Amino acid sequence: MALTLILLSILICLCLTYILRIFTRYQYFKQRNIPTPPYEFFYGHLRAIWNVQSRSKLMQEWTRIYGKIYGIFEGTTPVYVVSDVDFLQDVFIKQFSNFYARRPTVAFNLSSSPNASVLDANGLKWKRQRSVINPTFSSLKLKQMSPLINDCVDQIMSKLAEHYESKQEFNIYVLYKRLTMDVICRCAFGVDTNMQNDPENVYLKQSDKLFAIDLGAHPITKLRQLIPEFNTLFANLFVIYNYCQGMINKFIPWSVKMFQQMPIFWLLNRIHELVELRLKNTNARVDLLQLMLEAATRQQITV
Template sequence: MLLTIILLTIIICLLLTYVLILLNRYQYFKQRNIPTPPYRFFFGHLKTLWNAQLKSKQLQEWTKIYGKIYSLFEGSTPVYVVSDVNLLQEIFIKQISNFNARKLTLTPIPPTSPHASLLITGGNTWKRQRQVTNPTFTTTKLKQMSALIKDCVDAFMSKLPRHCDSGEEFNIYALYKRMTMDVIFRCAFAVDTDMQTDTENIYLKRANNYFSPEYNRLPILKLRFLIAEIDSFLCAMLDKINLVKRKLKSLISSIHDDDRSRLYSRIEDVIKMRSDKAKQRVDLLQLLLDAQKIR
């Protein structure tokens, strides 16, 4: 009985301490006179963002109300929202040495995983990946890709007259999305997907499902947002799960061949095809393959 009372007392003290810590965090922007929309304790602004049809639209609405520099809370984590071009240039260009860290994207792949991409990882791993990909976006390289981009834009423009002549409303976002995917696959992987004509294209289907908004609503990702203190533990747990999945890849693929594994499989086929070719074109994929050889 005494032990139970002691344990309950400890738990209550810990909860009260955590609540006080959260209350103190929520004073962060108030102490700095930075405007912030109304928020909920523990959730911050996450519930509003999760329920929004488009996160970008919600941020735009807040920008109209609170200006080009305001604040949000992801759970209890303070976040600045900046749309002032001059300040962004100051941060990302002029003072890049002082602001070289990046906000990590929460995904089922931990940032410490060897399979983490540029959008997920951080620190020295992010820096190396960024150095490898930077040459792809030089003026010279982009000019070499301009013909590929122009072909995709021309295909996009050829689709518009049919929609305009009908006089009916249509969702131009779907056309933009297929054009963008064509550009990415042609410039990054040297693969002519022609998604603008082939709406049943396998790459397009898998990518649509992979980047579905529901993907970002996974409970474990929400938990990482809400309780930043357990992020390291969840990352370690996810890393172990992914390790088991990789070891049982063939078995898992046959039992649960989901869109993510199918998309990865398709990309692996492209990488293998490019690796086997003697003559290669200069693009993002080739830079990554070359970097892997000298690693």
């Protein structure tokens, strides 16, 4: 009985501490004299954002009312909304050394992992990784990939000519989508997917599945926005779940139909395989992956 009372007291103290912390967070903009639209306790402005069709239009309306610099709360997390060009230039260019960090991505929050990529890393780790790959994006090196892009463009021009001769309506968005995927796969990963001539291509299908997912509307995403303290826990559970799913599919092949791997992990696994093959191939063609690998080997990243 005494132990139960002690545990209950601890639980009540934790809840009161968390509520007090939320109240403290909601003073963030007030203490800095930054205007903010009316918000709800615990939800902040999230319910208003979730319930509109266009988040950008809501932000435009708030900008009209509260000015070019104001604040909103994503749950209990304060977020600046800025449309002042001079302010943005000062933050992103003149004072980049002080503001190099960024927000975690929606899908993951594994910035503390030693294997965090440039998509997941944060703070100094992200800054160092960006410094390593920056030489890859020089205009001279990007021009070396022009033949790969030109070949993809020639294919879509041929397709457009065929549709013109047929005198029938067609959806040009589908053609542009396949063109874009072909360019990305060829220039970034060195894969000749030929999606413009092969609509059943597995990379195209997995990419369609990936972009069909509305992460912002997913219950887990909303829960992570409301309780950011659990972000890393949710992300790790998500990764472990998909790892286990992949192992089941590997050792029990017939389970693939029952436990299909999520598109993002399917694509990541293919990329890992491509990187391993490229590291073994000394006569690889010039593409973004090769340039990044060359840049990465010239400088050791330490955290």
